[in-house]
Amino acid sequence: QAVLTQPSSLSASPGASASLTCTLRSGINVATYRIYWFQQKPGSPPQFLLRYKSDSDKQQGSGVPSRFSGSKDASANAGILLISGLQSEDEADYYCMIWQSSASSYVFGTGTKVTVL
Amino acid sequence: EVQLVESGGGLVQPGGSLRLSCAASGFTFSSYDMNWVRQAPGKGLEWVSYISSSNYTIYYADSVRGRFTISRDNARNSLYLQMNSLRAEDTAVYYCAREFGTTWGQGTLVTVSS
Numbered sequence: 001q002a003v004l005t006q007p008s009s010l011s012a013s014p015g016a017s018a019s020l021t022c023t024l025r026s027g028i029n030v031a032t033y034r035i036y037w038f039q040q041k042p043g044s045p046p047q048f049l050l051r052y053k054s055d056s057d058k059q060q061g062s063g064v065p066s067r068f069s070g071s072k073d074a075s076a077n078a079g080i081l082l083i084s085g086l087q088s089e090d091e092a093d094y095y096c097m098i099w100q101s102s103a104s105s106y107v108f109g110t111g112t113k114v115t116v117l
Numbered sequence: 118e119v120q121l122v123e124s125g126g127g128l129v130q131p132g133g134s135l136r137l138s139c140a141a142s143g144f145t146f147s148s149y150d151m152n153w154v155r156q157a158p159g160k161g162l163e164w165v166s167y168i169s170s171s172n173y174t175i176y177y178a179d180s181v182r183g184r185f186t187i188s189r190d191n192a193r194n195s196l197y198l199q200m201n202s203l204r205a206e207d208t209a210v211y212y213c214a215r216e217f218g219t220t221w222g223q224g225t226l227v228t229v230s231s
Contacts, residue, residue, distance in 0.1 A: 036218060038162075045221035045222065062219075095162050106164035106167070108154075111161045
């Protein structure tokens with residue numbers, strides 16, 4: 001089982017909201033982790049969107065619109081990236097990441113491909 | 118402008134070696150931790166290695182430990198990745214990234230093939 005699992009794809013209409021989940025493996029408590037989110041468009045390097053641990057411990061990437069926001073679902077042991085007011089330019093792959101101190105390593109999620117129909 | 122520029126990629130035979138470089142500009146390089154991240158063709162992101170700002174702390178992914186060596190030269194504003202005993206599964210675009218990924222380079226492609 002992967003440390004971080006993301007749905008492989010998600011489709012939504014322009015103007016809608018999209019909720020991307022990043023589920024942590026059982027035994028890894030989402031409450032203790034900062035969740036980092038990245039956007040990657042074809043042929044380009046990833047871009048940092050935001051990191052979220054709590055409402056008092058969060059950081060938005062430079063120039064990243066406020067319609068990108070982070071949260072957590074403790075009951076699902078998941079981090080969430082919410083994209084409000086979807087735009088065609090939001091079509092991209094999205095990756096979550098954590099720093100796993102027990103392994104002294106960063107771990108990326110499996111990635112979600114977002115399509116704006 | 119904050120900028121990271123990777124170089125040194127190319128085609129290498131299995132078992133061979135390559136040294137990647139990452140030139141930093143537009144920020145105080147010596148103040149930032151740095152990472153290497155790779156992405157195999159059509160695949161997701163994989164963290165490779167971390168080095169602290171002072172060179173004091175270094176970490177590696179299990180997949181490269183013992184074969185790859187990360188280093189930096191703060192006087193030259195440069196980050197390096199020495200890759201030995203290369204395997205086909207090391208084929209990927211290699212990115213250098215500032216901190217946990219606030220800034221990324223454009224990447225350099227490493228192809229391991231006979």
